[in-house]
Amino acid sequence: MKIKPIILLILIVSACKSPEARYPVSRSSGSYIDESVALNKKMIAKEEDQIKKLMANDPDTEYLSSSDGFWYYYNDKVEDSIHETPEFGDIVVFDYTISTLDGDPIYDIGEKPTKEYAIDKEKLFTGLRQGLKLMREGETVTFLFPSHKAYGYYGDRNKIGSNVPITAKVTLRDIKEEPVNETNN
Incomplete structure (x- = not known):
């Protein structure tokens, strides 16, 4: 008779045991990701070298470096402090044209319509989105974008292919302050 309470106690204790974690059957080493990162770093370095050579061959132009990873120069600069x-x-x-780094037109004047864009509220490729924030109304700036700041891996699915560094000549026509939403209480 004493055996039954012991068996019952063993069953209760083993039933209260917490479940053990199950491990995946296959494990990946992460080597694919490591290889991809290394290839991307190599590609970015190659594109940046190409841009730096282009700038070195044009000593008369004052190129500026952006903290966002692209370069630019002013074609027409507005010096007054009135324009923000x-x-x-x-x-x-704004209006813009896009060319290869060698200057071959991809989208020439008139191929891209004048565009209205709400800063950081709409889709636009990364470099241009960041570049517009550096400009004042009336300025024309030429930006040199490595592919990861332009259209990246996918291109624009039209004229710009995969991983193509570009130049974009942008004229900022007008800046309108964000409309204020007024509600009646």
Whole structure:
């Protein structure tokens, strides 16, 4: 008779045991990701070297380096302090052309329509989104973008292929402050 309470106690203790974690059947070493990172770093370094050579061959132009990973120069610069740079939500109106780093046109004048863009509220490729924030109304700036700041791996699915560094000549026509939403209480 004493055996039954002992068996019952063993069953209760083993039933209260917490479940053990199950491990995956296959494990990946992460070598694919490591290889991909190394290839991307090599590609970015190659594109940046190409841009630096282009700048070195043009000593008469004052190139500026952006903290966001691209270079640019002013074709037409506005020096007065009246004109401000756009801020989050402001609507900017601009025209732009896109060329290869060698200067071959990809989208020439008129191929890209004048564009209205709400700063950081709409889709636009990374470099241009960041570049517009550096500009004042009336300025024309030429940007040199490595592919990861331009259209990246996918290109624009039209004229710009995969991993193509570009130059974009941008004229900022107008800056309209973000509309204020007024509600009646």
